[in-house]
Each structure stands twice: as C-alpha cells, then as structure tokens.
Amino acid sequence: MVLQTTRLTVVPDNPFDFRSTAYSHGWVALAPTGWNDETGVMERIQRTVGGQVVQLMVSASGTSESPAVEIEVNHVGPVGTDVRNDVVSAVAHMLRLDEDLSEFYSLCVNKGGRWASLPAGAGRLLRSPTLFEDVIKTICTTNIQWGGTKRMVTELVQALGDPYPPDPRRRTFPTPEAMASIPLETFQAQVRMGYRSAYVHELALRVAEGELDLEALPRSQLPTADLKKELLAIKGVGNYAAATLLMLLGRYDELGVDTVFRDFVAQQYFGGRRVDDKEAMSVYAEWGRWKYLAYWFDLWQGPGETV
DNA sequence: TTCCAGGGGTAGA
DNA sequence: TCTACCCATGGA
Numbered sequence: 001m002v003l004q005t006t007r008l009t010v011v012p013d014n015p016f017d018f019r020s021t022a023y024s025h026g027w028v029a030l031a032p033t034g035w036n037d038e039t040g041v042m043e044r045i046q047r048t049v050g051g052q053v054v055q056l057m058v059s060a061s062g063t064s065e066s067p068a069v070e071i072e073v074n075h076v077g078p079v080g081t082d083v084r085n086d087v088v089s090a091v092a093h094m095l096r097l098d099e100d101l102s103e104f105y106s107l108c109v110n111k112g113g114r115w116a117s118l119p120a121g122a123g124r125l126l127r128s129p130t131l132f133e134d135v136i137k138t139i140c141t142t143n144i145q146w147g148g149t150k151r152m153v154t155e156l157v158q159a160l161g162d163p164y165p166p167d168p169r170r171r172t173f174p175t176p177e178a179m180a181s182i183p184l185e186t187f188q189a190q191v192r193m194g195y196r197s198a199y200v201h202e203l204a205l206r207v208a209e210g211e212l213d214l215e216a217l218p219r220s221q222l223p224t225a226d227l228k229k230e231l232l233a234i235k236g237v238g239n240y241a242a243a244t245l246l247m248l249l250g251r252y253d254e255l256g257v258d259t260v261f262r263d264f265v266a267q268q269y270f271g272g273r274r275v276d277d278k279e280a281m282s283v284y285a286e287w288g289r290w291k292y293l294a295y296w297f298d299l300w301q302g303p304g305e306t307v
Numbered sequence: 308t309t310c311c312a313g314g315g316g317t318a319g320a
Numbered sequence: 321t322c323t324a325c326c327c328a329t330g331g332a
Contacts, residue, residue, distance in 0.1 A: 144328095144329075145330080145331065194330090195326090195327045195328050196329095
C-alpha cells in the first residue's frame with residue numbers, strides 16, 4: 001500500500017479567515033472531522049466520488065490580504081480529476097467560500113461599538129459536506145450535553161463509516177445506504193443514540209430510497225419559511241434544529257432557541273432574569289435576515305458592553 | 308438517587 | 321396555537 005499526497009489550492013472570492021471559520025462552532029470537533037489548534041489544520045476522513053476514501057488536511061495559505069486554502073489529500077491509488085473536483089467542492093461547501101456576508105458586515109459597522117470589531121472574514125460557520133450529515137449531527141445536539149453529541153457521532157462513524165485504508169480505525173461519515181442497510185434494532189445496538197435512533201434511521205431510509213432529496217435543499221431558492229417547513233417535516237427536527245439547519249444553509253433569519261440561547265440572553269440583556277422565548281428573540285429582531293449571525297457574534301464575543 | 312441536557316413527537320384542548 | 325407527558329442516554 002503506497003500512500004500518495006495531492007495538494008490542491010482554493011482561493012475564496014470573499015473576505016475569509018480560515019481559523020475563525022474552522023473553529024466557528026463545535027462542528028469541527030465532530031467526527032470524522034478534527035482540529036489541531038497548534039498547527040491550525042482541520043483534518044477529515046472523506047468518501048469521494050466512486051467511493052475512494054481519502055484523508056483531507058485543510059489549512060490556511062496565502063496572506064491575510066489575499067487568503068487561500070490548501071488541501072492536502074492523502075490517498076492510496078490514483079486520484080482523477082473527478083475526485084479532485086469533488087474534494088474541492090466539498091471543502092468549499094464546508095467553508096462557505098462562495099457566501100457573501102458583506103451586508104451583515106455593513107450592519108455591524110453601522111451599529112458600531114463592539115459590533116464593529118467583527119474580524120474580517122468572520123461569521124462563516126463551518127458545515128458538513130452534505131446536508132444529510134448536518135441533519136443527523138443537529139439531531140444529535142438536541143436534549144443532550146455536548147459531550148453526548150460527540151460520543152453519539154463518534155459511535156456512528158465508527159460503526160458504519162468506510163475505513164481509511166492506511167489507518168482503518170479512521171472512518172468516513174456513513175452513507176445513507178450504509179445506515180439503511182441494517183435493521184433499526186441493529187442500529188440501536190451499535191450506536192447509542194437513545195430515542196433519536198428511530199429518527200436518524202428513518203431519515204437514512206428515506207434518503208437511501210430516494211424519497212427525500214436533502215442535497216437539493218442547499219441549492220434551493222425557496223423562501224426561508226418554505227425551507228423551514230421542509231426541515232420541520234423531518235422527524236426529530238423541531239424549531240431549534242430547523243433554525244440551526246437554516247443557518248447551515250446560509251439562512252440567518254431564525255434563531256435557534258435552546259438552553260444556551262435562553263441563558264445567554266437572560267444574562268446579557270435581562271440582568272439574569274429568564275424571560276419567555278418571544279421576548280428573548282425580540283433582542284435580535286432589528287437584525288432582520290441576519291439574526292442568527294448577530295446572536296452568534298454576541299455569544300462568541302461573550303459578555304461585554306450592551307450596545 | 309435525582310435531575311436534566313445545544314428538544315421534539317404526540318395527543319388533547 | 322398551547323400545554324402536558326413521554327422519550328433513551330449519560331454526566332453532574
């Protein structure tokens with residue numbers, strides 16, 4: 001087995017900062033993606049077109065004025081143009097290289113104060129190469145602590161992902177077909193997801209059978225409200241998960257109201273007093289279609305002066 | 308032991 | 321639209 005390396009470079013069209021994008025929220029720590037804070041390298045085991053499993057080592061290159069992304073692809077056997085294109089497309093999607101956030105940046109500058117200190121290129125929240133993976137990961141964040149989310153996703157990858165040949169302990173995120181190929185009872189026994197197992201297994205079945213085309217949604221021009229309806233139709237996806245998934249689809253109109261949101265808003269804006277969800281959400285009403293990013297920046301920056 | 312987490316489905320009003 | 325009640329699992 002001869003390990004080969006192919007290097008690819010991608011240049012973003014918009015202001016971009018690799019580290020703040022990779023480390024924008026917890027997603028980078030969920031298998032089969034990982035992050036090395038010392039080297040600033042995001043690593044991922046990825047299944048490419050045709051089923052070839054490769055290791056991606058993604059890092060920043062270029063300069064702060066003209067940033068670029070370098071992808072080191074480690075592979076066994078040749079990689080053709082189709083695989084290279086697939087890898088570039090997957091990484092560009094994860095890092096949202098084509099997303100234009102200039103309107104949000106302008107709003108922040110106009111608002112002034114701490115809002116104006118948003119670093120250039122910030123606000124690109126990392127996502128998975130497929131919506132299928134993001135829906136499952138989002139369901140795994142509901143009604144559980146973060147440690148439990150990481151455990152469930154790791155178990156899913158270990159149980160049903162495709163092995164990376166040079167290190168078979170490392171695996172890809174499973175395909176819908178792999179998850180649908182085993183009975184629910186077996187799935188529950190292999191991946192301890194609690195009551196979420198039935199939701200996740202049913203989703204895999206619907207996608208594998210072609211009944212549900214999740215990957216059409218990222219390209220969809222549907223209004224956000226209609227997109228939300230499509231997401232809410234997935235069992236296991238409620239208001240919080242739908243808002244999170246809309247964010248991952250580049251729609252920031254809705255806020256993901258969970259215990260973190262409620263606690264943060266209570267501390268930051270109401271002197272520690274818990275208010276109902278409607279009042280809590282009203283804090284970000286002025287941000288229009290950028291509410292989620294405004295909340296994200298607020299939370300990321302932590303308690304400070306209230307503008 | 309008891310509580311509850313980065314909630315959601317369902318039934319019944 | 322709103323409210324109970326239930327849901328598996330594991331950490332605190």
